[in-house]
Amino acid sequence: MKVFVIDDHPLVCEGIKAILDNEDGMDLAGSASNGQEAEQSFKLEKPDLALVDLRLPGESGIEIIRRLRPLAPDCRYIILTTYADPEDVRQAMEAGVDGYILKEALPEEMTSALRLVGRGRPYFDPSVMQMMLQQPKKGDDNLSELTDRELEVLRALTRGLSNREIAGMLFVTEHTVKKHISSILCKLDLKDRTQAALYAVSNGV
Numbered sequence: 001m002k003v004f005v006i007d008d009h010p011l012v013c014e015g016i017k018a019i020l021d022n023e024d025g026m027d028l029a030g031s032a033s034n035g036q037e038a039e040q041s042f043k044l045e046k047p048d049l050a051l052v053d054l055r056l057p058g059e060s061g062i063e064i065i066r067r068l069r070p071l072a073p074d075c076r077y078i079i080l081t082t083y084a085d086p087e088d089v090r091q092a093m094e095a096g097v098d099g100y101i102l103k104e105a106l107p108e109e110m111t112s113a114l115r116l117v118g119r120g121r122p123y124f125d126p127s128v129m130q131m132m133l134q135q136p137k138k139g140d141d142n143l144s145e146l147t148d149r150e151l152e153v154l155r156a157l158t159r160g161l162s163n164r165e166i167a168g169m170l171f172v173t174e175h176t177v178k179k180h181i182s183s184i185l186c187k188l189d190l191k192d193r194t195q196a197a198l199y200a201v202s203n204g205v
Contacts, residue, residue, distance in 0.1 A: 001118045002029035004047035006038045006064060007080065008056050012103070016051065019107045026114065035064040042071040049118055051101075054081035054088060062095045076117050084128050093195050099123040121160040122194040129201055143203060145187045153180040154205055157197045 003026060005013050013031040020026045029047040032038035034056055050068065052061040065077045078099035079092050092100055098117045101110060102125045113123040146154065149170070156166045163177045170177070181193060190196050 001026050001049060001114070002045065002047040003027065003114065004029045004038070004041065004045060004050045004075075005031040005080075006033075006035075006050060006056070006061065007031070007053040008033040009053075012053075012080075016110075019110060023111050026111070035059050035067060038064060038068060039071060042068050042075075046072045047075055049076045049078065049098075049114060051078050051080040054079050054083055054092075062091055062097075065095055065097065076120075078113065078117055078123070084125070084131055086131060089124075089128055089131070089198075093198055094191075096192055096194065098194060100128050101125055102127065116160065120162070122197055123160075124198065129198075142188050143205065146184060150180050150184050150187075151205065153177060154184055154196060154200045157181070157193050158200045158205065160197070 003016075003020060005016050005028065007013055017028045017031075020028050029045045030041045032041055038050075050065075050072075052065055054061045056064070061079060061081070068075070068077075076098040078101055079088075079097050080101050080103060081088070082103045084102060089100060099113055099122060101113050101123070105113070105125065109125075116123045143151075152170060153166060156169060161169070163174045163181075166177045167174045181196070184196055185191065185193075188196065188199055190199055
């Protein structure tokens with residue numbers, strides 16, 4: 001798995017490189033201190049996963065991610081930041097990021113998150129999830145529109161389960177699970193399963 005880091009602090013990039021050097025199957029594909037550098041490198045490297053600082057000098061990490069998506073369509077994105085503000089998390093969710101890690105995370109937490117996201121599952125720092133749980137609940141009316149089976153699927157999404165795992169748990173086909181997820185996203189007015197999982201947690205599902 002090729003990992004790219006976008007952060008304006010050299011020590012952060014060096015620290016992540018040191019962590020990845022000790023992990024099998026992970027390599028630092030490159031690093032950049034701003035969006036322009038990242039765009040130039042992405043065209044060549046086509047990384048599998050990018051760790052992006054939320055706030056860079058004069059730039060938003062979320063805006064950089066939006067610019068990078070067309071250059072590496074299969075790349076997954078994790079916000080790496082010292083900030084855990086609810087509004088920052090909401091903006092990250094709206095941008096469809098795959099993960100949110102705080103810079104205070106232990107090395108083993110980071111590598112676990114990288115592997116999880118690399119397998120297509122979302123990862124949000126536990127402290128971020130706890131913060132979202134403590135936010136005023138919204139959308140209860142929308143939740144009431146979900147069927148019992150859709151609620152089961154939604155709870156499974158909060159556990160990071162794949163469609164196949166959910167299908168096995170509920171004794172249905174993967175196609176049925178996909179239909180349930182599409183219905184959930186439509187009823188809750190959400191874009192993807194990551195947003196659905198965080199929405200569920202923030203509303204106590």
